[in-house]
Amino acid sequence: MERIKPRTLSGFMELLPREQQLLEGMMAVLRRTYALYGFTPLDTPLIEASEVLLAKGGGETEKQIYRFHKGDTDLALRFDLTVPLAKYVALHYAELTFPFRRYQIGKVYRGERAQRGRFREFYQADIDIIGDGQLSVMNEAEIPAIIHHAFTRLGLRRFRIRVNNRKILNGFYAMLGLAEKSGDIMRTVDKLDKIGPEKVKALLMGEDIGLAAAQAEEILRFMAITGTNGEVLAALEGYRGRDAAFDLGLDELRAVTEHLAAFGVPEGRFAVDLTIARGLDYYTGTVYETEMQDHPEIGSICSGGRYDNLAEYYTDKKLPGVGISIGLTRLFYVLNEQGMLNRERNTAPADALVIPMMEDLSFPVSVATTLRSAGVRTQLYTEPKKLKQKFAYADKLAIPFVVVIGEDEAAKGQVSLKDLATGEQRLLSPADAAAAIRAALAPRNSEPVIREK
Amino acid sequence: MERIKPRTLSGFMELLPREQQLLEGMMAVLRRTYALYGFTPLDTPLIEASEVLLAKGGGETEKQIYRFHKGDTDLALRFDLTVPLAKYVALHYAELTFPFRRYQIGKVYRGERAQRGRFREFYQADIDIIGDGQLSVMNEAEIPAIIHHAFTRLGLRRFRIRVNNRKILNGFYAMLGLAEKSGDIMRTVDKLDKIGPEKVKALLMGEDIGLAAAQAEEILRFMAITGTNGEVLAALEGYRGRDAAFDLGLDELRAVTEHLAAFGVPEGRFAVDLTIARGLDYYTGTVYETEMQDHPEIGSICSGGRYDNLAEYYTDKKLPGVGISIGLTRLFYVLNEQGMLNRERNTAPADALVIPMMEDLSFPVSVATTLRSAGVRTQLYTEPKKLKQKFAYADKLAIPFVVVIGEDEAAKGQVSLKDLATGEQRLLSPADAAAAIRAALAPRNSEPVIREK
Numbered sequence: 001m002e003r004i005k006p007r008t009l010s011g012f013m014e015l016l017p018r019e020q021q022l023l024e025g026m027m028a029v030l031r032r033t034y035a036l037y038g039f040t041p042l043d044t045p046l047i048e049a050s051e052v053l054l055a056k057g058g059g060e061t062e063k064q065i066y067r068f069h070k071g072d073t074d075l076a077l078r079f080d081l082t083v084p085l086a087k088y089v090a091l092h093y094a095e096l097t098f099p100f101r102r103y104q105i106g107k108v109y110r111g112e113r114a115q116r117g118r119f120r121e122f123y124q125a126d127i128d129i130i131g132d133g134q135l136s137v138m139n140e141a142e143i144p145a146i147i148h149h150a151f152t153r154l155g156l157r158r159f160r161i162r163v164n165n166r167k168i169l170n171g172f173y174a175m176l177g178l179a180e181k182s183g184d185i186m187r188t189v190d191k192l193d194k195i196g197p198e199k200v201k202a203l204l205m206g207e208d209i210g211l212a213a214a215q216a217e218e219i220l221r222f223m224a225i226t227g228t229n230g231e232v233l234a235a236l237e238g239y240r241g242r243d244a245a246f247d248l249g250l251d252e253l254r255a256v257t258e259h260l261a262a263f264g265v266p267e268g269r270f271a272v273d274l275t276i277a278r279g280l281d282y283y284t285g286t287v288y289e290t291e292m293q294d295h296p297e298i299g300s301i302c303s304g305g306r307y308d309n310l311a312e313y314y315t316d317k318k319l320p321g322v323g324i325s326i327g328l329t330r331l332f333y334v335l336n337e338q339g340m341l342n343r344e345r346n347t348a349p350a351d352a353l354v355i356p357m358m359e360d361l362s363f364p365v366s367v368a369t370t371l372r373s374a375g376v377r378t379q380l381y382t383e384p385k386k387l388k389q390k391f392a393y394a395d396k397l398a399i400p401f402v403v404v405i406g407e408d409e410a411a412k413g414q415v416s417l418k419d420l421a422t423g424e425q426r427l428l429s430p431a432d433a434a435a436a437i438r439a440a441l442a443p444r445n446s447e448p449v450i451r452e453k
Numbered sequence: 454m455e456r457i458k459p460r461t462l463s464g465f466m467e468l469l470p471r472e473q474q475l476l477e478g479m480m481a482v483l484r485r486t487y488a489l490y491g492f493t494p495l496d497t498p499l500i501e502a503s504e505v506l507l508a509k510g511g512g513e514t515e516k517q518i519y520r521f522h523k524g525d526t527d528l529a530l531r532f533d534l535t536v537p538l539a540k541y542v543a544l545h546y547a548e549l550t551f552p553f554r555r556y557q558i559g560k561v562y563r564g565e566r567a568q569r570g571r572f573r574e575f576y577q578a579d580i581d582i583i584g585d586g587q588l589s590v591m592n593e594a595e596i597p598a599i600i601h602h603a604f605t606r607l608g609l610r611r612f613r614i615r616v617n618n619r620k621i622l623n624g625f626y627a628m629l630g631l632a633e634k635s636g637d638i639m640r641t642v643d644k645l646d647k648i649g650p651e652k653v654k655a656l657l658m659g660e661d662i663g664l665a666a667a668q669a670e671e672i673l674r675f676m677a678i679t680g681t682n683g684e685v686l687a688a689l690e691g692y693r694g695r696d697a698a699f700d701l702g703l704d705e706l707r708a709v710t711e712h713l714a715a716f717g718v719p720e721g722r723f724a725v726d727l728t729i730a731r732g733l734d735y736y737t738g739t740v741y742e743t744e745m746q747d748h749p750e751i752g753s754i755c756s757g758g759r760y761d762n763l764a765e766y767y768t769d770k771k772l773p774g775v776g777i778s779i780g781l782t783r784l785f786y787v788l789n790e791q792g793m794l795n796r797e798r799n800t801a802p803a804d805a806l807v808i809p810m811m812e813d814l815s816f817p818v819s820v821a822t823t824l825r826s827a828g829v830r831t832q833l834y835t836e837p838k839k840l841k842q843k844f845a846y847a848d849k850l851a852i853p854f855v856v857v858i859g860e861d862e863a864a865k866g867q868v869s870l871k872d873l874a875t876g877e878q879r880l881l882s883p884a885d886a887a888a889a890i891r892a893a894l895a896p897r898n899s900e901p902v903i904r905e906k
Contacts, residue, residue, distance in 0.1 A: 004508035006544040006767040009528075012498040014541065016548055017555070024494050036825045038832030040802035041477050045465040045574050046499060046560060047519075055457035066500075066528075068521030070564050073462075088467065091459040095469055097849045099836065101802060102470070107499060111523050121498055131836070138814065138835035145822070262818035264826075314459040349554060350491035361591065365715035369598070372489045373717075379491030382591035383552065383584070396550045 011112070011120035013329050018398070021347035023332050025449040026154060027105055030125045030326070033150040034103035037142065039127050042102040044084040046109075050074040052087055055313035064110040077109040081126045082310075082323070089130055090314035098132035099139065105328070117337070119329050128323030130310055135320045140286040140306050141256045143324055144270055145263035147290055147302050150326075155342060155448025158293040159301070161265075162273035165253045166283050166305070169274070171246025172222060172239065176215055184209050186277045189223055193275070193296075197224070223275050229257045232272040249285070256286055284308045288324055294452075298334050302326045335450055342451035346400065346444040350379040351437055353394040354415075357387070357406035364405045367415055367430045371403070374434035394420060400444075401437050464565070464573035466782050471851070474800035476785050478902040479607060480558055483578045483779070486603040487556035490595065492580050495555040497537040499562075503527040505540055508766035517563040530562040534579045535763075535776070542583055543767035551585035552592065558781070570790070572782050581776030583763055588773045593739040593759050594709045596777055597723055598716035600743055600755050603779075608795060608901025611746040612754070614718075615726040618706045619736050619758070622727070624699025625675060625692065629668055637662050639730045642676055646728070646749075650677070676728050682710045685725040702738070709739055737761045741777055747905075751787050755779045788903055795904035799853065799897040803832040804890055806847040807868075810840070810859035817858045820868055820883045824856070827887035831856075847873060853897075854890050 008014045015023060050067055053076045066077040078084050081104045089096065105125040112118050129139045144161045151159055173182035188203045197220050204216040225235045236250050253272065260270055278287040285306030292298055304324030311319050335341055352371055356364035371378040381390055394402050404416040417433045418425045428436060461467045468476060503520055506529045519530040531537050534557045542549065558578040565571050582592045597614045604612055626635035641656045650673050657669040678688045689703050706725065713723055731740040738759030745751055757777030764772050788794055805824055809817035824831040834843055847855050857869040870886045871878045881889060
């Protein structure tokens with residue numbers, strides 16, 4: 001037979017079982033966290049009509065989109081979870097109740113140039129809260145709590161949620177009479193982290209933007225406002241009264257910071273950062289980025305913000321919202337590269353391997369059934385191999401417990417439970433063995449997926 | 454602005470939130486069950502190189518495949534989870550440990566003619582056990598336990614696992630000297646349920662197959678063997694000694710039935726059914742179908758079998774296996790149509806809606822935080838609406854508890870907990886409210902997804 005060489009496309013992540021277990025663990029934490037905040041799971045098709053998916057027009061993404069025909073139908077694979085959400089909400093508007101809180105964890109597709117760490121198929125994990133006509137700023141205030149909760153449960157310790165408000169930025173540029181140039185200015189200021197204030201100043205004063213030195217300096221002075229949340233807010237109060245949008249933005253920022261403690265977010269986890277803008281057109285209020293403090297080079301691992309019109313391409317209903325997105329596949333890739341996946345966590349396919357050492361398998365099978373009824377993930381090993389090979393099998397898969405059952409044990413209704421980590425071996429009833437396994441594994445099962453040194 | 458009419462493609466299931474919660478509930482049960490039997494989760498790309506995906510050649514499925522180009526690359530969407538598994542095992546052979554047990558729940562794509570209840574995008578939920586060179590028959594014996602466990606946990610009561618063995622069928626036809634016609638005969642016998650024995654006999658004796666009356670009668674007599682598992686096995690023993698393959702198949706069938714009780718499968722849940730063949734080329738040993746006893750018209754809801762060569766198109770390694778597949782999207786659709794989804798189950802987006810009735814939100818926010826820490830899915834409602842509308846919001850979403858917090862409650866550090874089902878209202882501390890909510894919801898959260906009358 002002629003054989004085809006098996007391969008997986010470049011840019012497509014395909015994990016080995018132990019890594020997959022860790023990724024599943026991350027998704028389980030996100031599902032649980034999102035649910036705790038009242039978000040309901042949603043699942044939309046991977047494929048949409050191109051006309052619908054590209055209603056907004058594409059810009060840069062359009063070239064990356066997987067688009068094709070099936071029969072006469074022009075189809076495309078979703079490239080994010082926001083456009084399908086907009087379609088969903090517009091389509092099912094009459095059947096939904098607002099504010100509508102949904103989470104979605106799903107794959108999206110972008111035909112980017114293949115390079116290390118860039119994926120063409122990747123998971124996004126999104127939450128959005130959609131209002132009908134209006135949406136209280138308290139929804140924006142809750143988002144940092146969700147980010148804090150999710151990443152803390154995942155095991156991250158050194159991360160910071162950086163927050164800004166687009167109304168403050170727009171209002172500030174309006175004060176300077178620079179409203180029309182604000183887009184160009186923000187794109188330039190966005191480079192502060194990378195190229196530093198001197199070069200940003202030069203760009204602001206360059207031919208393209210053409211600011212006066214005093215204007216550029218005022219912008220840089222504004223962007224340099226740092227300190228505790230209280231200090232930053234106090235400094236911003238100094239600008240109050242000069243622009244209505246600015247004042248509203250400052251009120252919103254106060255509302256977002258005011259309840260952090262009640263939401264369970266430690267002060268140090270959160271920083272107002274006036275340099276953050278997050279794209280230029282879509283967001284209209286609070287914007288969020290999340291940075292791993294020891295790995296700023298990774299960029300934001302969770303971003304989003306407030307927008308005024310989710311679905312304007314599909315409906316005349318005004319649907320304001322706030323949402324965040326985690327690029328899960330890329331985050332997982334980076335954590336793995338950084339050695340931050342927690343190998344202490346139980347990633348074996350089973351908790352116990354039952355090895356019968358007798359002809360009649362009735363008792364060993366019933367032991368496996370007992371273990372499973374007690375919640376122990378159990379594999380029955382019945383291949384005709386030597387005992388040493390059977391133990392080697394458990395070892396290779398990192399299965400933590402082996403349950404050996406010979407004629408002697410079976411006669412007493414007992415099993416020989418061996419802990420492969422300690423080498424300890426005990427003769428127990430099946431029910432006691434189940435309890436012992438569960439007790440021993442409880443700490444390893446509650447190990448977070450991520451371990452930060 | 455010109456608007457695009459939002460729509461979802463026909464043949465693509467997109468559920469409303471409450472139905473989605475039920476589907477998620479089904480997937481959670483399957484994940485948990487598969488994990489209890491030592492299967493590890495796997496996730497492979499939706500897109501593969503066409504050359505790889507179509508290595509086997511297509512036949513009927515080939516026309517249905519979503520195939521397209523991105524740049525110069527010829528791509529296709531997976532149409533099942535078996536071919537990607539074969540590729541995965543062949544590709545990662547050196548890094549896997551055999552027997553390799555994996556489950557995968559994922560979407561697959563077939564461009565079938567759109568009609569009610571037929572889907573072009575649908576979930577399959579598969580398990581497979583792959584051996585390296587050999588695989589013990591005990592793995593085949595375990596499959597009915599997994600099917601029984603999964604569907605019982607889902608809430609089904611009236612279903613039966615029908616089992617046969619391909620070696621018995623092949624051996625039987627060999628005994629009659631009809632080995633070469635066995636394919637045609639099996640395709641005809643497969644129609645017994647639909648057209649009855651008389652018409653099958655006529656077809657068997659017709660021009661195409663051309664059996665003698667005695668041969669056709671012997672086949673029908675064989676297919677009519679029914680009774681308890683013991684009775685069927687006894688009847689089959691009458692054929693022993695005439696064909697080696699038949700004898701081996703009978704031994705395997707004995708092994709599969711022998712341990713049912715030890716595996717926790719009630720006798721009545723399982724039936725040897727000699728009419729089952731499951732496709733003609735792929736399966737080589739035990740084959741399985743699962744029938745809802747009150748809805749035979751639905752066909753098999755979980756099928757599979759033993760095969761000898763998973764990945765022969767990719768590797769010269771012999772990789773025998775056994776697997777089953779649930780067509781989850783279609784099953785969900787049918788259950789919904791039959792009114793069998795359990796509406797008693799908690800499908801609300803949150804367990805509790807916190808409604809602040811005071812200006813300062815610090816205490817209400819901290820109450821929400823306390824509830825969440827205690828595992829109560831909590832939504833904080835802060836839209837500026839009338840109290841009646843806030844309660845109507847909870848009602849529409851079927852959120853079971855409302856937590857009202859006014860100045861009076863806050864002063865005492867308490868909340869007013871209202872059970873929307875009973876109308877009962879109590880003044881409690883936030884921690885006691887959390888405990889009360891959890892206790893009240895425990896039965897509803899453990900309601901199975903499916904309810905059979």
